[in-house]
Amino acid sequence: MELKVISDAAGTPGGGCASSGCGAGGEKLAHLPEAIRAKINNHPCFSEDAHHHYARMHVAVAPACNIQCHYCNRKYDCSNESRPGVVSEVLTPDQAVKKVIAVAAAIPQMTVLGIAGPGDPLANPQRTLETFRQLSEKAPDIKLCVSTNGLALPGLVDEICKHNIEHVTITINCVDPDVGAKIYPWIFWNNRRVTGRKAAEILIEQQQKGLEMLVARGVLVKVNSVLIPGVNAEHLKEVSRVVKAKGAFLHNVMPLIAEPEHGTFYGLMGQRGPTNDELTALQDACAGDMAMMRHCRQCRADAVGMLGEDRGEEFTLDKIAEQDVDYAAAMARRAEVHAAIEASRAAQRNASSETFVSIASLTRRRPARPEPRPVLMAVATTGGGVINQHFGHAREFLVYEASANDVRFVGHRKVDLYCSGDDTCGDGESVLAKTIRLLDGCEVVLCSRIGYEPWGQLESAGIAPNGEHAMEPIEDAIAAVYREMGEAGLLERSGGTAQRMSA
Numbered sequence: 001m002e003l004k005v006i007s008d009a010a011g012t013p014g015g016g017c018a019s020s021g022c023g024a025g026g027e028k029l030a031h032l033p034e035a036i037r038a039k040i041n042n043h044p045c046f047s048e049d050a051h052h053h054y055a056r057m058h059v060a061v062a063p064a065c066n067i068q069c070h071y072c073n074r075k076y077d078c079s080n081e082s083r084p085g086v087v088s089e090v091l092t093p094d095q096a097v098k099k100v101i102a103v104a105a106a107i108p109q110m111t112v113l114g115i116a117g118p119g120d121p122l123a124n125p126q127r128t129l130e131t132f133r134q135l136s137e138k139a140p141d142i143k144l145c146v147s148t149n150g151l152a153l154p155g156l157v158d159e160i161c162k163h164n165i166e167h168v169t170i171t172i173n174c175v176d177p178d179v180g181a182k183i184y185p186w187i188f189w190n191n192r193r194v195t196g197r198k199a200a201e202i203l204i205e206q207q208q209k210g211l212e213m214l215v216a217r218g219v220l221v222k223v224n225s226v227l228i229p230g231v232n233a234e235h236l237k238e239v240s241r242v243v244k245a246k247g248a249f250l251h252n253v254m255p256l257i258a259e260p261e262h263g264t265f266y267g268l269m270g271q272r273g274p275t276n277d278e279l280t281a282l283q284d285a286c287a288g289d290m291a292m293m294r295h296c297r298q299c300r301a302d303a304v305g306m307l308g309e310d311r312g313e314e315f316t317l318d319k320i321a322e323q324d325v326d327y328a329a330a331m332a333r334r335a336e337v338h339a340a341i342e343a344s345r346a347a348q349r350n351a352s353s354e355t356f357v358s359i360a361s362l363t364r365r366r367p368a369r370p371e372p373r374p375v376l377m378a379v380a381t382t383g384g385g386v387i388n389q390h391f392g393h394a395r396e397f398l399v400y401e402a403s404a405n406d407v408r409f410v411g412h413r414k415v416d417l418y419c420s421g422d423d424t425c426g427d428g429e430s431v432l433a434k435t436i437r438l439l440d441g442c443e444v445v446l447c448s449r450i451g452y453e454p455w456g457q458l459e460s461a462g463i464a465p466n467g468e469h470a471m472e473p474i475e476d477a478i479a480a481v482y483r484e485m486g487e488a489g490l491l492e493r494s495g496g497t498a499q500r501m502s503a
């Protein structure tokens with residue numbers, strides 16, 4: 001049996017890739033039609049593999065919304081808070097364009113500009129479309145993206161297509177108005193407020209119509225769904241089936257974020273979000289029918305940088321006010337950087353195909369042995385698709401599942417930073433304990449370096465720290481550790497955990 005290193009499954013025209021995350025290592029993208037591959041190859045949200053290499057940014061030009069969701073309150077703002085709807089400053093289209101140009105020149109890996117709020121971009125059509133119009137002229141090498149609740153979408157599809165927008169996200173939390181009535185208290189429709197089941201009925205109809213219109217025009221549509229336990233959890237499987245049948249490319253099931261301090265209806269009512277296991281189980285259940293996005297970081301509406309990082313503070317209006325960017329020169333530099341990234345990705349892919357590991361020898365030696373058990377491993381990385389981050393500096397860990405068949409990305413865990421480079425960090429221990437709790441279920445954590453203290457605590461918690469694969473491609477390193485676990489007899493159901501290897 002061969003342990004194949006893959007990120008997700010192959011795709012089908014119009015319907016997206018078929019399984020666990022659209023995102024693929026090159027071998028998966030290879031199954032997609034060339035036109036689609038070209039559209040997602042450097043899009044960090046539509047391709048899981050691309051998110052290791054390319055960055056995105058959002059500009060907050062759209063403050064108003066035409067509906068209310070029980071999980072949203074755009075009035076709450078905290079610069080440390082990273083979640084959808086939160087922004088530090090709302091921009092005019094001119095300010096937004098200036099900011100995009102400044103970021104594109106400073107961060108050449110930034111390939112995608114999305115408008116995702118803080119309200120609904122299509123409830124602010126002039127501001128949104130003017131931003132797109134200017135950018136398609138002034139920065140033609142940047143992909144433009146929009147994220148909407150879909151209410152106003154059918155009436156604006158032609159305008160969207162005019163600006164050469166190839167990627168659109170629609171948030172679809174339900175296809176049944178009875179479920180919708182528990183999520184949306186009202187919508188603003190034809191100059192009046194509509195409430196209850198009728199509101200959900202109109203919203204659902206508009207969303208489905210908008211989806212069909214975009215697919216008919218060849219736009220790649222990602223569907224976002226917020227998983228709300230007890231409200232739409234089971235129902236999302238039906239949502240996935242319906243949107244896939246209509247040609248959506250990718251389904252992004254995201255966990256509800258609800259805390260009382262956010263002031264949302266759900267937060268105040270004590271509605272809980274899903275656990276990691278509930279989220280993964282639902283994503284797996286939907287994956288049978290639909291390509292799943294599992295790497296969404298639920299970014300702020302003004303996020304800048306690689307997914308999982310936010311460099312927005314470097315590009316506030318006062319900081320870019322005096323900048324005068326020569327965008328032609330910046331574009332040439334960006335093209336060079338993109339070519340270098342592609343060369344490095346190709347080299348990684350070739351190296352990966354050479355290091356596919358076989359566990360056949362393990363099963364041959366003991367033929368009666370059952371299928372090796374899957375193992376979750378956490379990875380600290382700053383990007384580039386390699387293990388290159390100190391454990392104590394990681395703000396998030398990527399989680400992969402290694403099994404006899406493949407290595408697959410299953411999600412990420414955000415953690416509090418317990419070390420800022422200072423060994424005498426005050427409340428370090430308690431935050432470390434929290435980090436270890438968040439890594440629950442993982443048996444190995446791969447990082448470039450790790451301190452003595454966390455090493456010991458991870459081991460005590462049954463998680464094996466591993467710094468032996470620094471700078472190696474993530475999937476190859478995980479495959480190698482999995483193989484070592486197999487050779488050490490740790491992959492039988494009763495074989496113990498990876499900790500025995502590091503002890």
Ligand SMILES: C[S@@+](CC[C@H](N)C(=O)[O-])C[C@H]1O[C@@H](n2cnc3c(N)ncnc32)[C@H](O)[C@@H]1O
Nearest residue numbers: 071084085116117119120148149171224256257
């Ligand atoms: C801020 S919205 C902006 C775009 C648009 N208004 C919409 O709702 O699709 C971006 C995404 O964040 C999601 N979102 C907003 N608040 C959330 C929360 N509290 N928990 C989880 N997802 C949330 C929305 O459902 C949407 O998919």
Ligand code: SF4
Nearest residue numbers: 065068069072119149
């Ligand atoms: S549609 Fe988007 S911006 Fe509007 S209330 Fe819902 S999440 Fe918030």
Ligand code: SF4
Nearest residue numbers: 045296297298299307
């Ligand atoms: S919120 Fe998700 S889809 Fe949007 S930019 Fe962030 S990672 Fe991409």
